[in-house]
Amino acid sequence: MFDHRELAKVMDLFHFEEHSPGMMFWHPIGLQFFRVIEDFMRQVYQAYGFEEVRSPVALNRSLWERSGHWQKFRKNMFVVGIPDADAEPDYALKPMSCPAHIAIYKSHKRSYREIPMRLLEFGIVHRNEPSGTLSGCMRLRQFVQDDAHIFCREADIRDEISNFLRMVKQVYAAFGYNNFSIRIALRPEQRLGSDELWDRAESALIEAVQALDYAYELAPGEGSFYSPKIEVSLQDHLGRSWQCGTIQVDFNFPQLFDLSFVNEKGDLEQLVMLHQAVLGSLERWIGILLENHGGVLPLWVAPVQIAVASVSKKSADWAEVIFKRLKQIGARVELHVSDRTIAKKIRELSVRKIPLIAVVGEKEAMNQSLNLRRLGIAGQQEIQLPELETELLNLR
Ligand SMILES: [Zn+2]
Structure with missing residues (x-):
């Protein structure tokens, strides 16, 4: 079996340094490889009606307090202080792009004509994983994810999930993975929002997957603190399973951030937010791809063909x-x-x-x-x- 770090060395793709654990140094050929995958995903997302955006890496604490990350996720975030300001830290490096995309959505009043609005960012995110769990590019502290959000009505959920699963199938097949499995992760103990909202979100997910006739497993207690989610795991050629894709149905952020649009009757209507990633971490995707093919990459994706x-x-x-x-x-x-x-x-x-x-x-x-x-x-x-x-x- 090949280790992706060894392959990266002989192929001159990237390396790691002790002074920056869990963060990668991309070499010219490695970055070329990264860009091939990013550009491919950009095209796929565009074909599915997503628009690309870019947002700051550091966001103010007040935003994280509003989203609940500060209370529930703070130990996993890199908090950034400002020299000479008072002792209280002011910013955190984003572990995900949701609050930033909410800010873009809310930058002006939205009409039903703009809904569903689908935003994509190749977002640089930071998560403070314990040093003992870091492992090449399979688990990092800084990585890029295809971080996408859909702002839609409750009635659109099924179509959006079905689009997501079509994307997953198409993308995974392009990289040579034809088998994947689906889990639906349900409400955890520590969570935001009322049980009624969780009931609606969970049944929307389950019904959408059932409508497509996909087999699935339920995972009680494993949802994120703001929403239940579908987790897609691919099977590689070595028989290993990797959880990569995810889509979450979220009624909580729309309430917390007061997200709405003007409907056909001229009334303000609240919406639903879906969070999705098809590859998840691009770095990890590359690690899996290298090991899966033993470095003998499909010609279309090889950094030097x-x-x-x-x-x-x-x-x-x-x-x-x-x-x-x-x-x-x-x-x-x-x-x-x-x-x-x-x-x-x-x-x-x-x-x-x-x-x-x-x-x-x-x-x-x-x-x-x-x-x-x-x-x-x-x-x-x-x-x-x-x-x-x-x-x-x-x-x-
Ligand atoms: Zn999100």
């Missing part, structure tokens, strides 16, 4: 032409035309888990072709450049 390597100086020009053409079509490509032997180049590129290596010698330069090697597959294949271009273009 192809390396073009010349056998000698005589074929360097043709290698450069191939490199430029692939770059032009948006492929993530590297060029290796140094004096090192081709055997050495191939070895290094394979250790780095680059999925495709295009070897270019004098014969290929003459034929205007290239010799393609695929990671994990023995042998090689002489093909024409347009053929390779088509394969890479079809990945999108």
Whole structure:
């Protein structure tokens, strides 16, 4: 079995430092990898009617008091003091983006025409996990999550949950995971709001999942302090289960923050807030993906998809032409035309888990072709450049 930290080292993706436990240092190729996943998710969210926003990392204590985080979640938050102010700390780094998205929603009066409003942020969040539980990028203190909120009517809940589960299915399949399971986490002992609200929220979730005919398990007592939730766990190729996706039906924040819109009759109507994440922590998603594929990533997601390597100086020009053409079509490509032997180049590129290596010698330069090697597959294949271009273009 592969450890994602070892893979990250040979692939030069990221590392950790003792002085910043639970936080990551992304290297250029690693950040490229991160961006591929983020951009993919951005497109999926857009297709489902979400609009991207960005909000502050630190928010004032008064907001956290209003949301209940200060009372119920404070030991998990990084509290930030202001020098020379009085002793009381004033800000906390956000452990989630909900209050910030509420602020965006409330920045002006909303009409029924804007409902459902779906907001997405690749939000940088901080959670003060105990140092003993930190483990590579599987459990961090700082990470980015696809932090999305839907402001809608109670009658929209079923459709929104069904959209969420369609998204989950589509996204997980794109990364090679075809099996997932669903749990519905119900009210915990420590919670906000009346039992009547919890009854409504819980039955909305259960009915939405039943309507889709998905199998599910109930998990009493495991909801968050403000709402019950669906938890989606994927099964990886190593037989492990990872809880990644979640959607929560929340009647409490809309009450606490007085969230409403003007309905068709001109009256103020209260709404429901759904909190969702399809991947959860992007860093953790990447860790799972690396281990699941042993570093041999699907071509569409690999941070460097192809390396073009010349056998000698005589074929360097043709290698450069191939490199430029692939770059032009948006492929993530590297060029290796140094004096090192081709055997050495191939070895290094394979250790780095680059999925495709295009070897270019004098014969290929003459034929205007290239010799393609695929990671994990023995042998090689002489093909024409347009053929390779088509394969890479079809990945999108
Ligand atoms: Zn939220």
